Amino acid sequence: xxxxxxxxxxxxxxxxxxxxxxxxxxxxxxxxxxxxxxxxxxxxxxxxxxxxxxxxxxxxxxxxxxxxxxxxxxxxxxxxxxxxxxxxxxxxxxxxxxxxxxxxxxxxxxxxxxxxxxxxxxxxxxxxxxxxxxxxxxxxxxxxxxxxxxxxxxxxxxxxxxxxxxxxxxxxxxxxxxxxxxxxxxxxxxxxxxxxxxxxxxxxxxxxxxxxxxxxxxxxxxxxxxxxxxxxxxxxxxxxxxxxxxxxxxxxxxxxxxxxxxxxxxxxxxxxxxxxxxxxxxxxxxxxxxxxxxxxxx
Amino acid sequence: xxxxxxxxxxxxxxxxxxxxxxxxxxxxxxxxxxxxxxxxxxxxxxxxxxxxxxxxxxxxxxxxxxxxxxxxxxxxxxxxxxxxxxxxxxxxxxxxxxxxxxxxxxxxxxxxxxxxxxxxxxxxxxxxxxxxxxxxxxxxxxxxxxxxxxxxxxxxxxxxxxxxxxxxxxxxxxxxxxxxxxxxxxxxxxxxxxxxxxxxxxxxxxxxxxxxxxxxxxxxxxxxxxxxxxxxxxxxxxxxxxxxxxxxxxxxxxxxxxxxxxxxxxxxxxxxxxxxxxxxxxxxxxxxxxxxxxxxxxxxxxxxxxxxxxxxxxxxxxxx
Numbered sequence: 309x310x311x312x313x314x315x316x317x318x319x320x321x322x323x324x325x326x327x328x329x330x331x332x333x334x335x336x337x338x339x340x341x342x343x344x345x346x347x348x349x350x351x352x353x354x355x356x357x358x359x360x361x362x363x364x365x366x367x368x369x370x371x372x373x374x375x376x377x378x379x380x381x382x383x384x385x386x387x388x389x390x391x392x393x394x395x396x397x398x399x400x401x402x403x404x405x406x407x408x409x410x411x412x413x414x415x416x417x418x419x420x421x422x423x424x425x426x427x428x429x430x431x432x433x434x435x436x437x438x439x440x441x442x443x444x445x446x447x448x449x450x451x452x453x454x455x456x457x458x459x460x461x462x463x464x465x466x467x468x469x470x471x472x473x474x475x476x477x478x479x480x481x482x483x484x485x486x487x488x489x490x491x492x493x494x495x496x497x498x499x500x501x502x503x504x505x506x507x508x509x510x511x512x513x514x515x516x517x518x519x520x521x522x523x524x525x526x527x528x529x530x531x532x533x534x535x536x537x538x539x540x541x542x543x544x545x546x547x548x549x550x551x552x553x554x555x556x557x558x559x560x561x562x563x564x565x566x567x568x569x570x571x572x573x574x575x576x577x578x579x580x581x582x583x584x585x586x587x588x589x590x591x592x593x594x595x596x597x598x599x600x601x602x603x604x605x606x
Numbered sequence: 607x608x609x610x611x612x613x614x615x616x617x618x619x620x621x622x623x624x625x626x627x628x629x630x631x632x633x634x635x636x637x638x639x640x641x642x643x644x645x646x647x648x649x650x651x652x653x654x655x656x657x658x659x660x661x662x663x664x665x666x667x668x669x670x671x672x673x674x675x676x677x678x679x680x681x682x683x684x685x686x687x688x689x690x691x692x693x694x695x696x697x698x699x700x701x702x703x704x705x706x707x708x709x710x711x712x713x714x715x716x717x718x719x720x721x722x723x724x725x726x727x728x729x730x731x732x733x734x735x736x737x738x739x740x741x742x743x744x745x746x747x748x749x750x751x752x753x754x755x756x757x758x759x760x761x762x763x764x765x766x767x768x769x770x771x772x773x774x775x776x777x778x779x780x781x782x783x784x785x786x787x788x789x790x791x792x793x794x795x796x797x798x799x800x801x802x803x804x805x806x807x808x809x810x811x812x813x814x815x816x817x818x819x820x821x822x823x824x825x826x827x828x829x830x831x832x833x834x835x836x837x838x839x840x841x842x843x844x845x846x847x848x849x850x851x852x853x854x855x856x857x858x859x860x861x862x863x864x865x866x867x868x869x870x871x872x873x874x875x876x877x878x879x880x881x882x883x884x885x886x887x888x889x890x891x892x893x894x895x896x897x898x899x900x901x902x903x904x905x906x907x908x909x910x911x912x913x914x915x916x917x918x919x920x921x922x923x924x925x926x
Contacts, residue, residue, distance in 0.1 A: 323828035324747035327739050328755070331799065335755050338796045339762035342773035349772075358776075402660060408653045418909070419661045422668075425908035425915070427857035429874045430901045433881050434667045437674065437890060438687070447685035478667065486916050538766055542859040546878055563768040568864070573772055580768040591764050 343584070350577035358573060367578040377579060380557040383469050387558070388537035390470070394477045395533055396526070399484020404514055406485070407492045417489070421482035428479070432546030435475035436462065465555040468548050472556060476543055480536060484529045491525035492518070527594055538587055559583055675699065675895040682890050698891035702899055706892050708876040709883060715896050718876030722856055722903075724787060725872055729794035730851040734844065736795060737802025742832050744803070745810035746818045756803065763800035771864055778865065785867025793865045794855050802847060809843040810836065849911050850918040853904045873900045 350367055352359045371377050402420055406413055423431065438444050441460035449457035461467035495518060503513045519526075541560040548556045559579060566576035670687060675698050677691040704714040744752055774793065775784060783789035813836075821831045862872035871879075877900045881893045908915050 321747065321749060324743050324749045327743050327828065328749060328752055330736050331740050331759065331803065332755055334796050334799050335758050335762065337777070338770065338774065339758060339765060342770040343765065345773040346769050398660075401656070405653050405657050405660075408650075410653060410657060416657055416661060418912070419664050421916070422905065422908060423664065424919070425853060425904045426901045427859065427874050427904070429857075429859050429878050430897050433877070433893065433897050434671050436881075437894065438667060438670055443682060443685045443890070444687055448687045451685055478664065482664070483919060486919055535764060542874075545859070546882070549882060560766065560768055564771075564860075567768075567772050576768075576772070580766060583766045584769050587764050587766060 346577045347581055349573055350581045352574055354574040354577070356571040356573070363574075367574045368582070371575055371578045371582070374575070376554050376557055377559070377562055379554060380559045380562045383556060384537065384540065384558045387469055387473055387540065388534070390473045391476055391480075391537060392530065392533045394473065395481045395484050396529060398477065398481040399529065400488050400519075400522075402481065402485040403488035403492055406489060417486070420485050423479040424483050426479065428476070428542035429546045431475050431479045432472075432543040435471065435478070436547045439471050439474075462548060463552055465552055468552060468556040472540070472543055472547055475547060476536070476540070479543075480533065483532065487525050487529045487532075488522060491522040495521060524598075527598070531591060531594060534590055535587070538583060671894045671898055675702075675891055675898055677891055679887075679889060679891060695891075698889070698895040699899070701889070701892045702880075702895035706880050706889075706896060708871075708879045715873060715876055715880065715899055718871060718873035719899070721866070721870050721876075722873040725790055725794070725862070725866065725870065726852055726855045728787075729791045729798070729855050730848060732791060733795045733798035733802050733851055734847045736799060737847065738806045738837070738840065738844075739832065740799070740803040741806025741808075741810050742836055743828075744807045745813075746815075746831075747828065756807070759800050759803060767797070767860060771860075775864065784865065785869070787866075787870050790862065790866040790870060793861050794858070797861065798851055798854070801850065805847055805850075806840070806843060809840065813839070845911075845914055846918045849907060849914055853907060853915075853918075856903050 349358050351364060352361050353363045353366075406416055406420075410416070439459070439462045441447070441463055444459075446457055446459040449459065462471045499517065500513070503510075503517070539560055540558050541564065544550055544556055544558050544561055550557045550561055560583070563576045563579045563583070566572045566579065673689070673691055674682065674687075676694050676696065678693055678695050678697070681689075681692060702714060703716050705712055706714045708715065708718065740756075743749065744756055774796075778784040778789050778792070783792065817835070818831065821835050826835065856872075857874065858872065859874045859878070862870075863875050866872060866875070877896055880896050881888075
């Protein structure tokens with residue numbers, strides 16, 4: 309190796325290092341730095357401004373004694389289970405039905421996926437209008453003769469969270485359909501021939517053979533939907549503003565309120581660390597399992 | 607590192623599969639030919655019944671939004687949500703665009719529209735440029751430590767925004783960028799970096815290494831190989847990236863609300879202000895017209911780009 313070559317190689321790799329400076333800064337400052345900062349603030353007594361004292365876990369204790377936080381956790385759990393289950397079931401069904409070699413497949417796919425192109429805010433506002441008890445579906449039902457019809461979930465303390473499920477399932481199940489459909493199209497035609505020869509009913513093949521084969525698509529969809537659940541904010545703000553009262557409060561909104569409205573950044577930081585820990589606890593094992601499978605060459 | 611590699615394989619596999627799913631080429635025609643031979647049975651009827659009902663459910667909100675936006679208020683007060691307009695009017699659209707109140711000012715949503723354009727254009731360009739350079743450097747040059755950085759960046763995609771928001775406000779305020787256009791552009795670039803980097807890294811990793819080695823032997827440097835060899839080959843991935851970023855940034859609400867400042871509030875935030883913070887009688891027709899106006903850009907992009915949009919979803923699948 310000549311000296312000239314070595315010199316050249318070094319100068320070039322300097323360019324590569326320089327090119328990656330934005331990424332390095334983003335990772336170190338925006339991701340790791342903010343995480344550490346938030347973790348640090350969560351164990352201080354900070355309110356409007358960050359303090360540098362140390363108060364141990366007292367913010368966390370206060371957090372889990374806070375009615376509103378507990379309510380928002382309960383809401384997001386109910387919301388998350390229903391939203392993920394409904395999206396997976398509807399998305400899978402849509403994909404399977406579309407996969408039956410139907411007419412106008414392209415048009416159907418377009419129809420099922422278009423809500424996903426819209427913002428959560430727009431979605432929330434449309435459904436707020438459709439579900440409003442004065443002039444929305446409830447009124448239509450009454451006009452049709454069902455004078456006792458009652459569908460006022462959006463202003464009902466116990467039901468408001470379900471209206472957010474309806475709106476966001478409408479928005480996101482097309483996404484699951486798209487992912488599942490690509491999984492289905494990857495399945496060998498031979499499977500269907502074999503099943504037909506053995507006389508196994510089609511639905512049975514879907515439930516017992518195809519569904520397990522779609523494992524990777526399902527877990528991708530699950531991770532995506534789970535991230536949406538943790539992030540759910542826009543649609544709640546647009547649809548119910550967390551109300552009536554605090555009935556449809558969610559953690560992401562709780563944190564934003566305490567950061568910017570109520571100026572209690574110590575408590576909000578503790579809450580966001582709890583949120584982060586939950587995400588890591590769910591997502592990390594999934595990726596661990598995936599990488600284990602990859603190592604085994606599955 | 608193992609999981610990152612695997613993750614990437616998944617992305618490629620999913621993207622590949624979505625290409626199959628979204629095909630409208632020769633294979634599709636062959637499938638269509640086979641399709642016609644299927645007999646009409648009760649089971650087929652059931653399949654169609656399900657799909658038609660589902661399609662109606664998905665189209666219903668779009669229909670309601672459209673008819674509401676062209677009805678006068680008198681018709682809306684009748685409580686006939688699904689009825690077609692009797693006296694069709696475009697007045698609500700004009701009002702939504704020009705004179706609806708977004709808080710104290712009553713200048714319609716057009717300001718928000720142009721704010722969103724001003725945010726989306728530079729954010730899209732900058733985030734794609736950085737994502738492309740990152741992907742290129744990670745695929746071909748592999749500087750020491752870059753792998754670890756990339757792994758952390760990928761995990762960063764899962765960090766809830768709430769963890770990062772307040773420290774970022776403080777940092778931006780310290781350098782005088784908080785509540786400014788460059789500030790919000792920078793924020794979108796930071797939050798878009800994981801997916802953009804992953805997208806370009808996967809694309810470049812699929813290119814043959816020999817190509818790069820040949821360019822090196824010919825004396826190409828880091829930037830020259832990128833600009834003259836890699837970039838011209840990157841059109842497909844750039845199209846996907848543009849669709850993803852324009853849609854994502856246009857639809858963003860939270861980041862615009864916190865970082866853009868009152869002068870540059872994006873359209874989604876102004877839309878929410880029009881509908882949820884105005885007092886007096888609610889003008890549902892104006893509200894729906896404003897909602898459609900806000901959704902037009904991503905919807906148009908979706909209807910025009912079709913399969914490219916699906917490809918974007920597949921490659922964004924790791925982040926969401």
